[in-house]
Amino acid sequence: MSHPLAVKTENLGRIYKIRNNRKEKQRELVALENVNLEIREGELFGLLGPNGAGKTTLIKILTTLLAPTSGKAWVAGLDVTRQPAEVRKRINMVSGGETSGYGLLTVRENLWMFAQFYGIPSAEANRRIKKLAEIVGIADRLNTKSSDLSTGLRQKMNIIRGFLTDPEVLFLDEPTLGLDVGASRDVRSFIRRWMDENPHRTLLLTTHYMVEADELCDRVAIINQGRVLACDTPAHLKQNLRHEVFFQVWVVAPHLLEDFAFLQINGVKHFHQSPEEDSLRLDITLEEEAVLSEVINELTAQSARILRLEKREPTLEDVFVQLVGQRMEEVENVAVPAD
Amino acid sequence: MKGAAMQKSVNLRSFLTASWLGWQIESNWTDPFLFATYSIIKPVAGAAILVLMYSIVTQGNFGSPVFAYLYLGNAFYQYVPAVLTGVSWTIIDDREHYRTLKYIYTAPVNIPFYLFGRAVAKFIVGTFGVVITIAAGVLFLNVPLDWSRVNWPLFLIALVSGIVMLAVSGLILAGITLRTARHSYYIGDVVAGGLFLFTGAIFPLEVLPAWLRPVGYFLPITYWLELIRRSLVGTVAEAFPTFTALSNGHLLLILIGSSLIFGIASIFIFRFCDHQARERGLIDQTTNY
Numbered sequence: 113m114s115h116p117l118a119v120k121t122e123n124l125g126r127i128y129k130i131r132n133n134r135k136e137k138q139r140e141l142v143a144l145e146n147v148n149l150e151i152r153e154g155e156l157f158g159l160l161g162p163n164g165a166g167k168t169t170l171i172k173i174l175t176t177l178l179a180p181t182s183g184k185a186w187v188a189g190l191d192v193t194r195q196p197a198e199v200r201k202r203i204n205m206v207s208g209g210e211t212s213g214y215g216l217l218t219v220r221e222n223l224w225m226f227a228q229f230y231g232i233p234s235a236e237a238n239r240r241i242k243k244l245a246e247i248v249g250i251a252d253r254l255n256t257k258s259s260d261l262s263t264g265l266r267q268k269m270n271i272i273r274g275f276l277t278d279p280e281v282l283f284l285d286e287p288t289l290g291l292d293v294g295a296s297r298d299v300r301s302f303i304r305r306w307m308d309e310n311p312h313r314t315l316l317l318t319t320h321y322m323v324e325a326d327e328l329c330d331r332v333a334i335i336n337q338g339r340v341l342a343c344d345t346p347a348h349l350k351q352n353l354r355h356e357v358f359f360q361v362w363v364v365a366p367h368l369l370e371d372f373a374f375l376q377i378n379g380v381k382h383f384h385q386s387p388e389e390d391s392l393r394l395d396i397t398l399e400e401e402a403v404l405s406e407v408i409n410e411l412t413a414q415s416a417r418i419l420r421l422e423k424r425e426p427t428l429e430d431v432f433v434q435l436v437g438q439r440m441e442e443v444e445n446v447a448v449p450a451d
Numbered sequence: 452m453k454g455a456a457m458q459k460s461v462n463l464r465s466f467l468t469a470s471w472l473g474w475q476i477e478s479n480w481t482d483p484f485l486f487a488t489y490s491i492i493k494p495v496a497g498a499a500i501l502v503l504m505y506s507i508v509t510q511g512n513f514g515s516p517v518f519a520y521l522y523l524g525n526a527f528y529q530y531v532p533a534v535l536t537g538v539s540w541t542i543i544d545d546r547e548h549y550r551t552l553k554y555i556y557t558a559p560v561n562i563p564f565y566l567f568g569r570a571v572a573k574f575i576v577g578t579f580g581v582v583i584t585i586a587a588g589v590l591f592l593n594v595p596l597d598w599s600r601v602n603w604p605l606f607l608i609a610l611v612s613g614i615v616m617l618a619v620s621g622l623i624l625a626g627i628t629l630r631t632a633r634h635s636y637y638i639g640d641v642v643a644g645g646l647f648l649f650t651g652a653i654f655p656l657e658v659l660p661a662w663l664r665p666v667g668y669f670l671p672i673t674y675w676l677e678l679i680r681r682s683l684v685g686t687v688a689e690a691f692p693t694f695t696a697l698s699n700g701h702l703l704l705i706l707i708g709s710s711l712i713f714g715i716a717s718i719f720i721f722r723f724c725d726h727q728a729r730e731r732g733l734i735d736q737t738t739n740y
Contacts, residue, residue, distance in 0.1 A: 128732065172732065175557045179729045201559045212550035214472065216479045228468040229558040231460070273554070 117186070118281050118314035119151035119174060124183035126169050126338075143169040145338045146183070151314060151331075156307050158329030159318040160428060162443040166338040167318035168207075171285045174316070175205045188280050201230075203281045206274035209289035211266050215259030219250065219269050222258050223276055230277040237276070244272040248302055264295045271299060275306060284317045288324060300328055320440060322428040334432055336443065341435045346428060353426040353434060356381060357401050360424055361394040365416035368392070373410055379403035382433050384442070391419055395439070397430065458561075465561045469568025473537070476544075477572035494529055494580030495587055501525050501653065502592060513593050516687045517654075520680065522594050524652040526584040527679050531617060531646065531672060533577030536639030537570025538621025542628040546737065553735040563721060566625050567618050574614065595684055605699055606682035609706065613675035616710035620671075622717040626724030630731075632738040651676055655691045671709040678702050 126144040131137070144166045151157045159167045172178035174187055176196035185192045188202045213222050220241055227237035245251040248268045253261065258269060267290065274282055284303070288296035307315055319325050325332050326346045333343040342349060363369075369392065374383040382397035396407060401423075411418060432440055478486055505521060512518070546552040555565060588594035624638050647653070649663065650672040656664045667673045677694050680687070681702070694702060728734050 172735075175553075177553055177556055177729065177734045178732045179726075197559065200557055203557065205554065205557050207553075210550055212554065214476065214549050214551065216476055217472075221475070225468055225472055226554070226558065228464060228471075229555070229560050231464060231559070 116153060117150050118153045118155065118188060119149065119157075119316060120186045121147050121149045121170075121174075122184045123148060124170070124173065124180050124185050126166075126173060126178065127181045142338050144173075144180070147335075147338075147340055149333060149340065149343065151316060153314055154311050155330050156303070156315045156317065156328055158325040158332040159316065159335055160320065160322070160325045160332050160432070161318075161335035162320055162440045164444070165320075165335045167320075167335060168285055169338075170335075171205065171283050171316070171318060175203060175283055176200060202279060203283065204274045204277050204279040205283040205285065206270050206287055208267060208284075208286035208291075210270075211263060213258040213266060213269060215257060218255050218257055219245070219261070220254040222269060223273055226273050227276055232277065240276050240278075241272065244275055247305070248272060249298060264291050267291055268295070268299070271302070278310070279313070281314045281316065284315065286318055286320070288319070288321065296324075300324060304328060320444075322432070322440070326428050332428065334428075334435055336432075336436050342431065349428065349431045350426045353430055355399075356426065356430075357398045357404075358424050358426055358430060359394075359396045359398065359404065359407075360422045361396065361411075362388070362391045362419040362421075363394060363411060363416040364391050364419060365414065369394075369411075369414050369416060373414070374407060377403065377406050377410060380407065384439055392416070397433065461559055462561045462564045465564040466568040469565040470571040473541075473569040473572035474575070477576060490576055490579045491583050494526075494584045497529070498522070498525060498584045498587065516691075518592075519595050519684050519687045520655070520691060521653045522588050522592070523585070523596075523680050523683060524676050526581050526588070527676060528643075528647065528650075528652040529580045529584070530574070530577050530614065531650075532640050532643035533573045533580075534570055534614060534617035535621045535624055535643050536637070537573030538566045538618055539624035539628050539639045540637075541566050541569040542625050546735065550735075550737065556734050562725070563622055563718070566622065570618060570621060595687060597684075600685070602682040602685060602699075605678065605703075608703065609675060609678035609682055612703070612706050612710060613672075613679070616671045616675065616706070616713060619710070619714040619717040622721045623713075626717075626721035629724050629728045630733060632736065646670060646672060649673075651693060655693045657692060671706055671713060674702050674706040674709065678706060 124144055124147040125142075128141045128143055129138050130141055131139070147166075147170060159170065161167050169178065173180050173185055174192060176192050176199055179193060187199050190199045190202070192199050214225075217225065220238075223241045224234070224237050227240070228234075232240070241254065242251065245254055248271060250265055250268050250272075253265060258266060261269065267287075271284075271287060274284065287303070288299050291299065303315065303317070307313065317324075317328065329346060331343065331345050332349060334341045334349070368387070369385055371383055371385065374380055374396070379399040380396065380403060381399060382395070384395045386393045386395075398404060398407070408418070429439060436443060480486075481489070501521065505518060506513075509515065509517075542552065545555060556562070585594070585596065589596050621639065624642060628638055649656075649659070649666040650670050651667055652672075656667040656673070659667065674694075678699065681699055697705070
């Protein structure tokens with residue numbers, strides 16, 4: 113059976129029933145609501161959203177770990193609820209930010225064992241392990257017990273585990289979570305390389321790092337509170353913001369600024385301040401550049417001294433702000449976890 | 452046909468790889484000397500407690516058939532917690548400790564065969580215990596075991612049937628474990644401990660109050676232990692009244708029949724629990740570590 117779509121979901125929904133103790137009344141948490149996605153074979157597709165948006169829930173359903181409460185989903189043309197065994201032969205998954213693995217086994221043994229589950233002959237498995245370990249930079253640790261690895265190296269081991277079986281569809285759930293900048297960069301370049309070398313493979317990546325989604329993904333779906341708000345290429349998503357102007361301003365101020373005063377200015381679409389080491393960083397979205405003078409006047413009125421001012425290109429973060437009305441970190445601070 | 456062959460290959464792969472993994476985990480936690488010492492001391496200490504109690508109660512009457520009954524029953528009962536825990540503990544171990552259960556579940560693995568495979572190491576360690584316990588009994592306590600009079604075919608058939616029966620019973624516990632959290636930690640040990648009294652392991656069922664005896668008659672472990680004893684020390688075992696009316700063949704039929712019933716039930720129960728775990732999102736839940 114041919115399957116032009118690697119992943120398809122139709123009105124997919126998931127509701128968790130939560131009760132903390134027996135006396136408490138059960139409540140419902142909507143983790144996914146009417147999710148309709150179509151991911152083409154060969155695509156590197158990103159699911160971008162804050163923690164608790166429902167990204168992991170979607171991955172769990174697609175990888176047959178969790179049953180949906182409504183709707184349907186297909187992976188490689190196979191129904192995930194009716195044909196889970198067939199789906200599993202064609203997929204693999206890696207979750208970031210965790211230290212899974214059998215600590216008593218070496219890196220090579222851990223990886224070899226998983227290869228056996230997929231029916232990969234021993235010699236071929238060892239060849240792949242060696243090659244992938246060299247690419248991600250842990251070739252010298254193959255004989256180290258995985259319990260002796262740092263979190264970052266363990267994460268790299270798990271990333272190899274995902275790619276080792278050469279799956280038709282690979283699910284990476286926050287693959288760079290918890291990694292340092294260098295390791296994250298290595299992982300991202302490896303993912304891109306794998307996709308370039310395997311044009312018929314499909315990769316679904318969830319992340320809450322805008323740069324990661326922007327840098328890696330062919331298309332991105334922005335998800336919040338269980339709903340897909342937009343789905344397009346990063347360039348197209350950002351193009352919708354071409355009429356707006358984005359500034360980053362670093363100021364020194366005696367206290368936090370009064371957001372409300374800036375948002376009152378006609379033409380200010382978004383204003384957000386983040387304290388940094390010796391200054392405040394302001395992210396400001398304006399309807400037109402001319403409004404900037406009024407913003408500067410207000411800064412002066414609030415005794416803020418400008419250190420630096422930059423006009424910048426729109427990012428996926430700006431797309432998210434446009435769709436949700438808040439920055440991702442603001443949403444995360446108040447979100448009920450659904451992931 | 453092709454599909455059936457592929458499924459067989461998945462089952463075998465799941466079992467063999469899991470057996471390898473189980474042995475690595477079971478044997479690699481310490482150096483071989485300490486591992487061997489632990490494997491010897493644990494069963495011998497367990498048997499010694501029982502022998503001491505028996506000695507006090509009977510004033511050292513080790514020549515009585517009761518002693519052989521009790522000693523062999525206790526020795527082979529070591530398989531019960533070993534296999535039950537071996538199968539069910541894997542769920543907790545992989546889910547909570549190693550955090551790999553979700554990766555096992557998303558791989559093309561036959562989960563029951565994987566669980567059986569993981570129990571193989573516990574079975575092997577349990578076998579060390581059984582052999583050492585019996586050797587100690589024969590060498591130091593005059594357990595009347597005459598190797599030339601052992602009914603080996605019966606012993607082997609009974610042993611294999613019993614281990615399979617224990618493994619499928621472990622699958623029921625694995626299913627329950629899948630649906631629960633930390634309180635199911637030693638479910639295998641708890642169940643094995645509970646059944647110890649009802650399966651004629653250390654005393655005939657006649658010792659139990661009449662209203663409790665049906666529990667023992669219902670459990671395949673009771674017939675398995677009886678067959679093991681009959682195959683090893685036939686005359687001694689047949690001296691006890693519980694199953695005098697039943698021949699070895701009858702007992703074997705009952706054991707195989709009840710194992711089949713338990714096996715079918717365990718598949719349904721495990722599938723039900725597995726389905727529920729997916730519905731509730733429990734496959735990768737972590738509550739400890």
